[in-house]
Amino acid sequence: MTEPSLVARITDFANRADPYPLYAELRRTPVLHEEADAPYVISSYWDIESLLHDPRISSDAANLAAAGADELNQAENTGLPPSFIRLDPPEHDRLRRIANSAFGPPHEPRRIDDMRDELHRIVAELIDGLAGETEIDLVDQFAYPFPVTVICRLLGVPREDEPRFRSWVDPLVASLDPETRQGADPEFVRKAQEARTQLGMYLAGLVEERAKDPRDDMLSDLAAGKGPDGAMTMMEVLSTAVLLLIAGHETTVNLIANGMLTLLRHPEYLRRLREEPELAVNIVEELLRYEPPVQLVPQRTCITDIEVRGVTIPKGSRIWLMLAAGNRDPERFKDPDRFDPDRDDLQHLGFGSGIHSCFGAPMARLEAQIALAELARRLENPRLVADPPPYRPNAVLRGPRHLPLAIDGVVA
Amino acid sequence: MAADYVDWLRREGRIVIVGASLAGLRAAETLREEGFTGSLTLIGDEPYDPYDRPPLSKSVLLGKASPRHTELPRRRHLDAEWRLGVPAAGLDLTGKRVLLADGEEVEYDRLLIATGVRARPWPVAEEAELDGVFVLRTRDDAVALTERLRAGAKRVVVIGAGFAGSEVASACREMGMEVTVAERAGAPLVGALGGVVGAVAADLQLENGVDLRTHVTVTALEGDPMGRVRSVHLSDESVVEADVVVVSLGSLRNTEWLTGSGLGAGPRGIASDAGCRAFDFRGIVTDDVFVAGDVARSPHALFGYQFLSLEHWGNAVAQAETAAHNMICPASDRRPHMWMPAFWSSQFGVNIKSVGVPPMGDELMIIQGSTAERRFVGVYGYKGRIVAGVTFDNARWLEYCQRQIEQGAPFPVEYPTMDRRPEGRKAVPADFPDPALPTHGPTVTLSGYSPADRRLVFTPGHH
Ligand SMILES: Cc1cc2nc3c(=O)[nH]c(=O)nc-3n(C[C@H](O)[C@H](O)[C@H](O)COP(=O)(O)OP(=O)(O)OC[C@H]3O[C@@H](n4cnc5c(N)ncnc54)[C@H](O)[C@@H]3O)c2cc1C
Numbered sequence: 001m002t003e004p005s006l007v008a009r010i011t012d013f014a015n016r017a018d019p020y021p022l023y024a025e026l027r028r029t030p031v032l033h034e035e036a037d038a039p040y041v042i043s044s045y046w047d048i049e050s051l052l053h054d055p056r057i058s059s060d061a062a063n064l065a066a067a068g069a070d071e072l073n074q075a076e077n078t079g080l081p082p083s084f085i086r087l088d089p090p091e092h093d094r095l096r097r098i099a100n101s102a103f104g105p106p107h108e109p110r111r112i113d114d115m116r117d118e119l120h121r122i123v124a125e126l127i128d129g130l131a132g133e134t135e136i137d138l139v140d141q142f143a144y145p146f147p148v149t150v151i152c153r154l155l156g157v158p159r160e161d162e163p164r165f166r167s168w169v170d171p172l173v174a175s176l177d178p179e180t181r182q183g184a185d186p187e188f189v190r191k192a193q194e195a196r197t198q199l200g201m202y203l204a205g206l207v208e209e210r211a212k213d214p215r216d217d218m219l220s221d222l223a224a225g226k227g228p229d230g231a232m233t234m235m236e237v238l239s240t241a242v243l244l245l246i247a248g249h250e251t252t253v254n255l256i257a258n259g260m261l262t263l264l265r266h267p268e269y270l271r272r273l274r275e276e277p278e279l280a281v282n283i284v285e286e287l288l289r290y291e292p293p294v295q296l297v298p299q300r301t302c303i304t305d306i307e308v309r310g311v312t313i314p315k316g317s318r319i320w321l322m323l324a325a326g327n328r329d330p331e332r333f334k335d336p337d338r339f340d341p342d343r344d345d346l347q348h349l350g351f352g353s354g355i356h357s358c359f360g361a362p363m364a365r366l367e368a369q370i371a372l373a374e375l376a377r378r379l380e381n382p383r384l385v386a387d388p389p390p391y392r393p394n395a396v397l398r399g400p401r402h403l404p405l406a407i408d409g410v411v412a
Numbered sequence: 413m414a415a416d417y418v419d420w421l422r423r424e425g426r427i428v429i430v431g432a433s434l435a436g437l438r439a440a441e442t443l444r445e446e447g448f449t450g451s452l453t454l455i456g457d458e459p460y461d462p463y464d465r466p467p468l469s470k471s472v473l474l475g476k477a478s479p480r481h482t483e484l485p486r487r488r489h490l491d492a493e494w495r496l497g498v499p500a501a502g503l504d505l506t507g508k509r510v511l512l513a514d515g516e517e518v519e520y521d522r523l524l525i526a527t528g529v530r531a532r533p534w535p536v537a538e539e540a541e542l543d544g545v546f547v548l549r550t551r552d553d554a555v556a557l558t559e560r561l562r563a564g565a566k567r568v569v570v571i572g573a574g575f576a577g578s579e580v581a582s583a584c585r586e587m588g589m590e591v592t593v594a595e596r597a598g599a600p601l602v603g604a605l606g607g608v609v610g611a612v613a614a615d616l617q618l619e620n621g622v623d624l625r626t627h628v629t630v631t632a633l634e635g636d637p638m639g640r641v642r643s644v645h646l647s648d649e650s651v652v653e654a655d656v657v658v659v660s661l662g663s664l665r666n667t668e669w670l671t672g673s674g675l676g677a678g679p680r681g682i683a684s685d686a687g688c689r690a691f692d693f694r695g696i697v698t699d700d701v702f703v704a705g706d707v708a709r710s711p712h713a714l715f716g717y718q719f720l721s722l723e724h725w726g727n728a729v730a731q732a733e734t735a736a737h738n739m740i741c742p743a744s745d746r747r748p749h750m751w752m753p754a755f756w757s758s759q760f761g762v763n764i765k766s767v768g769v770p771p772m773g774d775e776l777m778i779i780q781g782s783t784a785e786r787r788f789v790g791v792y793g794y795k796g797r798i799v800a801g802v803t804f805d806n807a808r809w810l811e812y813c814q815r816q817i818e819q820g821a822p823f824p825v826e827y828p829t830m831d832r833r834p835e836g837r838k839a840v841p842a843d844f845p846d847p848a849l850p851t852h853g854p855t856v857t858l859s860g861y862s863p864a865d866r867r868l869v870f871t872p873g874h875h
Contacts, residue, residue, distance in 0.1 A: 053812040055780050055829035089780065089831035093787065304827040355808045
């Protein structure tokens with residue numbers, strides 16, 4: 001019997017807890033193409049970085065479908081038109097610009113920063129809720145509810161609708177894990193579809209309301225479309241809202257959970273973070289290098305023959321960019337397998353790069369910084385109950401499904 | 413012996429930096445970062461701590477930042493002696509001393525010159541002195557200009573549509589003033605980006621209500637009996653009223669203080685080798701004198717080792733770091749200054765960036781987006797290879813352009829890209845003005861192979 005391919009081993013759940021040795025193996029063949037129809041897998045930092053800026057590489061869902069997409073590519077299958085993450089310029093640029101004018105500088109320079117106090121309040125409430133417990137699941141009780149609540153606030157989903165809202169989001173997000181979906185019973189699939197429809201209708205209603213009666217939230221701004229690019233159509237607003245919602249979850253949950261796990265494995269940093277909360281900035285950047293929530297980008301194809309390290313990748317091929325492997329590339333980083341928030345070269349591919357670089361990065365950074373600093377400060381004597389913890393099946397968006405911790409209590 | 417000297421220099425040598433602005437500060441910080449513990453003196457003719465200039469023609473004019481508070485962030489504590497508000501007036505190369513205008517002398521073991529450039533003044537002195545006539549280079553300039561604009565200026569005339577002039581015009585329009593821009597060439601930015609891109613910049617100005625006059629020169633500034641500027645006379649015989657005139661005719665290199673010192677310094681800057689060591693007037697490299705920033709001209713490997721003068725923020729930083737490193741390391745550890753020229757500007761709501769040396773290119777090809785939408789990526793070609801790139805509101809593709817330049821990628825670009833419109837399928841003449849004609853604002857100048865060369869023409873390499 002031959003050994004399974006490297007790609008198969010990477011997607012194999014058995015290796016989820018520690019895929020890094022496989023990535024090291026991968027880097028020995030920086031442009032790996034194991035068999036016909038398989039993707040071209042790129043694993044060195046510089047190659048990935050340069051392909052992320054290459055205008056011959058397409059993110060368009062249609063090109064990808066033509067190239068024979070696989071289950072790793074379904075991460076945004078919502079029945080809505082493709083959001084900008086799955087589009088190329090000029091459409092990508094137009095939609096992202098409109099979305100950006102509702103979200104970030106220079107149009108809304110303060111929208112994220114102004115949420116600081118609110119984020120602290122949400123974090124405080126969630127941690128208060130852990131009082132009296134001796135064993136907690138950090139994912140279910142903190143890392144997951146936190147970003148959901150935040151994205152609701154940001155979009156402008158009324159607080160009282162949150163439970164309803166979350167009851168649609170939960171099955172929807174759960175259904176995005178390729179393996180869960182494959183093994184899912186018909187009841188599960190039906191529920192997810194229903195949730196999707198309900199969520200769509202609910203958001204459409206909200207957008208209509210906001211169009212008439214704008215408030216200080218992103219749905220209002222998206223509906224109004226004040227910039228030079230005009231407004232999005234209703235369907236575009238919906239697919240953007242769903243994108244923000246899903247991308248916001250899938251990644252921040254893992255960033256926080258991976259973060260706490262890493263800190264517990266490097267207790268000297270947990271202790272230092274407790275004493276100097278400013279260290280959270282460096283810790284989060286280093287986490288994005290060392291344990292990035294998005295491990296690989298599987299949605300790229302090339303629209304012409306391109307050459308990478310002497311290998312010609314033929315037009316129409318699928319390309320996987322292995323961000324997490326690039327992040328530990330010894331060609332780029334000194335001592336890449338060491339978690340070292342003190343390194344003076346804090347760089348990473350954790351948010352990608354180029355035109356598709358993570359739209360929500362400023363939000364994700366702030367959420368993770370506040371969350372980790374507060375967890376470090378308030379959890380008394382946290383200990384890992386299982387190491388490694390149980391992982392989610394997903395190889396693209398990697399993180400613990402549960403993170404059981406023993407604690408002695410919660411500091412006020 | 414040489415190693416002993418470097419050890420001693422790093423420990424207790426005396427390093428003097430003339431020019432206490434961007435390049436000077438970054439060099440000083442790098443020296444300390446790399447372990448220099450000797451004495452460090454910074455000499456600057458401006459009485460201020462090092463500050464940042466790019467905001468002066470952007471956020472400062474718009475009132476979003478105060479001209480008094482654009483101090484450069486400090487990377488570390490410096491432990492240096494600051495001699496601010498006093499110009500260096502001479503250099504004694506043999507005696508290793510800098511002579512100050514107040515008569516004092518400062519001895520050095522190694523010297524870094526980072527005196528930058530100054531604004532080229534309006535050539536007719538009496539007219540330049542009229543009240544209401546400004547240049548924009550320093551903080552003082554910015555304070556004076558913003559105060560006047562805020563005091564209720566109505567009609568502004570900008571002379572020269574290079575980057576700085578266009579930024580001033582943009583800010584003044586945004587604040588609702590009437591703006592006339594007078595430009596000798598056929599469009600704004602042509603010296604730096606050529607006529608095709610210049611035409612886009614012209615459209616931008618016109619659409620934003622600028623009264624753009626091209627192919628004209630200003631012949632005279634006229635004042636009223638009180639000595640205030642009143643109108644501007646143009647070569648097409650028209651007269652434009654003005655209560656503020658901003659002269660934006662490029663810059664002059666601050667090298668006069670080196671006259672007679674024996675250094676290879678002149679109106680085109682101070683020539684240095686790729687390691688930032690200054691040449692003397694005979695073209696022999698010095699050991700103890702280094703240069704960095706706007707005042708330097710140095711050869712660049714990617715552009716056939718021609719001398720390159722850059723008035724770019726990023727260059728000042730990178731060159732300062734390289735110079736500082738080379739000043740205190742053994743010869744075998746020296747690094748060449750290999751920075752890829754890069755420049756940005758923002759005007760009329762558009763973010764403009766370039767890499768490489770656009771004026772070296774004779775053809776242009778739009779590889780993403782379209783000039784009609786003013787969102788595009790263009791690459792410049794010279795003799796079959798890509799030598800520069802420019803983006804309008806498309807900065808994220810710049811890195812790709814940079815790599816193409818570094819790799820000597822072929823031009824014209826034959827492969828498709830995601831967003832290539834019909835106009836981008838062919839190369840067109842980039843349409844730079846004849847380099848022999850003086851223009852006010854090339855932010856990059858190629859000036860031949862010899863340290864003594866004064867030509868303005870790009871001389872192609874023959875490899
Ligand atoms: C309004 C404006 C906008 C700009 N916008 C951009 C931009 O958008 N992008 C970009 O890339 N670049 C921009 N630049 C250019 C950028 O600011 C320069 O490239 C950078 O400042 C160069 O730094 P430097 O230290 O070499 O020279 P300078 O900043 O010119 O510093 C030289 C210093 O030396 C002093 N000096 C001169 N002679 C003597 C002497 N004899 N003794 C003592 N001191 C002396 C000078 O007064 C000055 O303080 C802009 C410049 C200006 C003026």
